[in-house]
Amino acid sequence: MTAQQQHIVVIGAGYAGLAAATRIGRKHRVTLVAPESRFLHRVRQHETAAGLPEHRPALAEVVRGRQVTHRQARVTELDLAGRKVFLDSGEALTYDTLVYALGSRTALHGIPGAAEHAYPVERAAELAERMRTAARPGTVAVVGGGPTGIELAAELAEAHPAWQVRIVAAGQVGGWLSAKGRAHVRKVFGRLGVQVHDRSAVTAVTAAGLRTDQGTLDADLVAWAASMEPRELAAETGLTVTPDGRAVVDQYLRSVSHPEVYVIGDAAQVVVEGVGELRMSCATAQPMGVYLGKLLTGRTDRPFGYGYVIHCLSLGRKDGLVQLVHKDDSMKPKAVTGTAARLVKAGIVSGVLWNLR
Numbered sequence: 001m002t003a004q005q006q007h008i009v010v011i012g013a014g015y016a017g018l019a020a021a022t023r024i025g026r027k028h029r030v031t032l033v034a035p036e037s038r039f040l041h042r043v044r045q046h047e048t049a050a051g052l053p054e055h056r057p058a059l060a061e062v063v064r065g066r067q068v069t070h071r072q073a074r075v076t077e078l079d080l081a082g083r084k085v086f087l088d089s090g091e092a093l094t095y096d097t098l099v100y101a102l103g104s105r106t107a108l109h110g111i112p113g114a115a116e117h118a119y120p121v122e123r124a125a126e127l128a129e130r131m132r133t134a135a136r137p138g139t140v141a142v143v144g145g146g147p148t149g150i151e152l153a154a155e156l157a158e159a160h161p162a163w164q165v166r167i168v169a170a171g172q173v174g175g176w177l178s179a180k181g182r183a184h185v186r187k188v189f190g191r192l193g194v195q196v197h198d199r200s201a202v203t204a205v206t207a208a209g210l211r212t213d214q215g216t217l218d219a220d221l222v223a224w225a226a227s228m229e230p231r232e233l234a235a236e237t238g239l240t241v242t243p244d245g246r247a248v249v250d251q252y253l254r255s256v257s258h259p260e261v262y263v264i265g266d267a268a269q270v271v272v273e274g275v276g277e278l279r280m281s282c283a284t285a286q287p288m289g290v291y292l293g294k295l296l297t298g299r300t301d302r303p304f305g306y307g308y309v310i311h312c313l314s315l316g317r318k319d320g321l322v323q324l325v326h327k328d329d330s331m332k333p334k335a336v337t338g339t340a341a342r343l344v345k346a347g348i349v350s351g352v353l354w355n356l357r
């Protein structure tokens with residue numbers, strides 16, 4: 001990198017974009033584009049769904065003291081040849097270098113009725129309001145047996161003990177965990193009264209609940225926490241993308257088709273030697289932002305490196321699971337459970353905010 005000051009436009013103020021912007025802003029002039037005025041702490045959205053208070057610091061506070069200007073707007077289009085970013089405010093920004101960090105959203109997988117009847121985690125606050133104002137407790141079905149679905153089901157069941165919570169998954173709920181990890185999730189669900197429906201692929205969502213390949217499941221409300229998908233803009237603009245729409249990057253997180261564009265976080269397909277393809281997560285997005293901050297300010301010239309250590313799940317406010325994993329994300333048999341795990345998770349979640357700067 002040249003020592004000269006550049007104008008760097010960072011689009012997206014999630015874990016990746018914000019961690020990059022605050023660090024790059026120590027040396028270069030940064031324009032950070034995101035529609036929200038307060039940081040969206042996505043890993044806590046299951047808490048929002050359960051009606052717990054939100055923790056959303058103002059973006060202006062997070063970037064204070066750095067050469068970072070926040071434009072509160074949405075990117076509508078990119079002109080990569082002309083190095084221009086078009087915003088829904090009508091403004092066009094020019095850049096020397098672009099950092100693309102638009103993240104992901106919950107994937108509805110084209111399931112009929114999901115868009116009309118289900119609450120994806122992005123609508124967590126609406127789900128909380130529906131449960132809070134319901135005339136009487138009913139049944140809420142959580143679709144998705146991955147970490148987000150498990151955290152959401154546990155949180156809802158603990159916050160609303162009078163409601164019946166169901167968790168529904170195409171595979172096995174928590175199936176990727178070690179035997180100890182899976183057993184602990186089952187034990188907590190048993191204590192909280194969560195009904196587990198494994199190997200039930202959802203085929204439709206209706207006003208009355210779910211249709212699955214195993215039959216129908218009644219539900220007054222449906223929360224959708226299936227997998228995540230990248231936003232379309234990367235593919236629309238002509239960046240080289242994977243079939244699922246993530247931008248392909250090299251070992252310095254540069255787009256393989258447009259080297260003046262860096263792509264970080266859930267928007268990027270990152271492959272690390274000895275580890276493999278990284279999964280979409282806060283745990284990988286934030287280190288990418290931190291790394292890029294160092295790279296673009298000349299504090300490193302090494303390729304991006306990463307190795308997994310743990311998976312960390314909250315299971316309500318009093319319990320949790322810390323699953324130990326190998327560097328390549330495969331399971332170790334060991335897992336820490338209960339209050340100790342809950343405290344580790346709480347520490348990590350707070351540390352994420354601190355690490356944004």
Ligand SMILES: Cc1cc2nc3c(=O)[nH]c(=O)nc-3n(C[C@H](O)[C@H](O)[C@H](O)COP(=O)(O)OP(=O)(O)OC[C@H]3O[C@@H](n4cnc5c(N)ncnc54)[C@H](O)[C@@H]3O)c2cc1C
Pocket residue numbers: 011012013014015016017033034035036042043044045046073074075076101102103104105121148231264265266267280281282283284285312313
């Ligand atoms: C409930 C829940 C719990 C989770 N728990 C964990 C966990 O425990 N551990 C873990 O590692 N991961 C967890 N994840 C996954 C994690 O939240 C994501 O992988 C992470 O947010 C990705 O970070 P990112 O910076 O790439 O993108 P995001 O956090 O998605 O941020 C994207 C940014 O881009 C902005 N944006 C989008 N479109 C536009 C546009 N057109 N113009 C301008 N800006 C735009 C957004 O407003 C946002 O600022 C969880 C996810 C959910 C939903």
